[in-house]
Amino acid sequence: MSSVRLDVLSSDDFDDSRSYSSFIGNNLSEMDQLKRRHTNTLQTQKEGYEPFEPLDYDENGKTQKPARLPVTKLQEIQAFYKEYYDIIHPLFFTFLSFWTRFYLISLSDIVLWDEAHFGKFASHYIKQEFYFDVHPPLGKMIVALAGLIAGYNGGFDFASGAKYPENVNYTVMRMFLASFGAWLVPLAYFTAIELDFSQHAVILATLMVLLDTAYLCISRFILLDSMLLFFTFTTIFFMVKFHNQRHDPFSIDWWLWLILTGISIGCVSSIKWVGLFATALVGLYTIEDLWDKFGDLSIPKSIYLKHWIARIICLIILPILIYMLSFSIHFSILTNSGPGDAQMSSLFQAGLNGNDFSENPLEVAYGSKITVKNMGYGGGLLHSHVQTYPEGSGQQQVTCYHHKDSNNDWIVTKPREAQINNNDTEVEFVVHGDTIRLIHDGTGRNLHSHQVPAPVTKSQWEVSGYGNDTIGDVNDYWVIE
Known part of the structure; x- marks a missing residue:
């Protein structure tokens, strides 16, 4: 702690005004220097000064660079993770998703559960035999595509509990359809990010989808549900991406995500009618969004009308066209007479190859x-x-x-x-x-x-x-x- 020396002076010391002024000046100068030495460090930092770092000196008295601690391997890994965590996280969760869906997927070599039902549809498409079913055709055509990729010739009847023959590569068929379920995890991750969740909330939402037993199990069979869930997730993801473009209407990105939302609605509705619930969700959001714009007096009426037209085209007409296109492809493939003929009119049956009407x-x-x-x-x-x-x-x-x-x-x-x-x-x-x-x-x-x-x-x-x-x-x- 610094000290200040105070001298007691007599009147003789002030013989003249010059001596007194000199004394006052010298002591004020010492006090100013003392105050400067005790200036608050925090105040100095606030004023923009760098904090003082002690300098190292060599044996000759020359200054050296400040000493730095060595960086460990763990610190390098931590720094790399902090810099690239937005890439590491989705890749890691996607890897876990595919691993859990594919793990021992070929262990059971018998026809399980509804594989007996939907596997037959793959046979009908491959043999081009007409059939009749309550569900729209898109999902079953994808099942048939899985069969074609697996080299399936359509000769197996998929009897419940029957063992798969050697010429039916059921493993590839299951893996192809399980991949739709595997993509649910990265979709959940990026949807949570688009919803502006915190980092911990994003991880929690992703883990909830990754570790959900229902999602996991239903994705490992030859069923329609993995595709239904996939297009449901894409519908929500595209809708959120479109919502985040609301401040930049009619831009390229705005149109892109709106069109993709409509395509996804058409696909999910073309797999199962239960996909209409995803359509209803988008419809409720659209109604709320248009209602808010209706109350915004800063939006001209012509622009508001364009919002209506854009949504009618992309969210109503486009999904209907996709739904109709799936049926068009369905009828163009199934050109031969099959087990579903009796459900159709006689005139329709007469147009199928191999029907009995040509002989009547x-x-x-x-x-x-x-x-x-x-x-x-x-x-x-x-x-x-x-x-x-x-x-x-x-x-x-x-x-x-x-x-x-x-x-x-x-x-x-x-x-x-x-x-x-x-x-x-x-x-x-x-x-x-x-x-x-x-x-x-x-x-x-x-x-x-x-x-x-x-x-x-x-x-x-x-x-x-x-x-x-x-x-x-x-x-x-x-x-x-």
């Missing part, structure tokens, strides 16, 4: 064996079997069946009063206004109806199979119109 005459004659199809939506073929109604008349059941079967066959014949002359070589065709009987080919029963309430629709009359060539009544007769 255009006109129906008495004695012909025919099938009768309902003209309503989802209509099936008129069908009967030996089982009887448990209630009502108790007669033979007549139902509607959607698949090809021998119990769908009926024989056209005349009423009992005008039996066909089997010895007559002349063919007699059925014409408008004729009264006919339809005899079930398998059981010999007549197609019959009477005033008994139907078993399901009580407001309608029951239709049954009754009698034979000798037993029956006028309720067996039907008029052609």
Whole structure:
């Protein structure tokens, strides 16, 4: 600690004004220097001065550079990680995602769960056989693509629990579809970043997707769900990217992410209709966004109208076109007759290769064996079997069946009063206004109806199979119109 010496002076020391002024000046100078030596270091730093670093001197008294501690290998790794963590993190999580999805994926060599259902569709596409299913076709076409990549020829029937033959590379098919599930993890990572999550929140969101058992398991089979989840994630990611461009409307990036959102909506809806929930999410966001712009008086009406037009084109028309395109490709591939023919109209079936209609005459004659199809939506073929109604008349059941079967066959014949002359070589065709009987080919029963309430629709009359060539009544007769 510095000290200041104070001398006691007598009046003799102030003989003249010059001596007094000299004394005051010298002491003030010493005090100023003392204050400067004790200036606050923090204040000096605030004023822009560099903090003092001690200098090293060599043996000759010359100054050297300040001493620095050696950098360890751990410090180098930490510095590298801090500089490139935005690249290291997604690569690391993506690696873990693919590893967990592919690990021992070929361990089970039997047809598991719904592989029996969706594997058949790959066979139909490869053999170009027409089929009918409740789901849109895009996902099943991707399954067929996996089969083509694996070298599958479409000859396996994917029976539940059956062992895969050696010529079916099910491992490649599973890995191809599992890759869609593996991309969920990096999509979750970058979506969290676009949502401006903290670094720890981004890691947490990524780990929640990476370690989710449901996501993991459902991605390892020959199913549609991995593709459904993938396009659901891309829809959300593209929507968030588009949202972040809201301050730069109609720019290239704004259009890019809006169009990609529409494409993703079309793809997720073309795999399963449950993908429409992702469409609903984008729709709710769009409504809220347009409502906010409607209240922004700084936006001209012409610009606001452009926002509406852009969203209608990209988020409504574009997804519909993609949905229709998937069906167009579907019908262009399935050109051969297959197990789903009966679900379609006779005219449609006639356009398929290998159908039976090319062998049939255009006109129906008495004695012909025919099938009768309902003209309503989802209509099936008129069908009967030996089982009887448990209630009502108790007669033979007549139902509607959607698949090809021998119990769908009926024989056209005349009423009992005008039996066909089997010895007559002349063919007699059925014409408008004729009264006919339809005899079930398998059981010999007549197609019959009477005033008994139907078993399901009580407001309608029951239709049954009754009698034979000798037993029956006028309720067996039907008029052609």
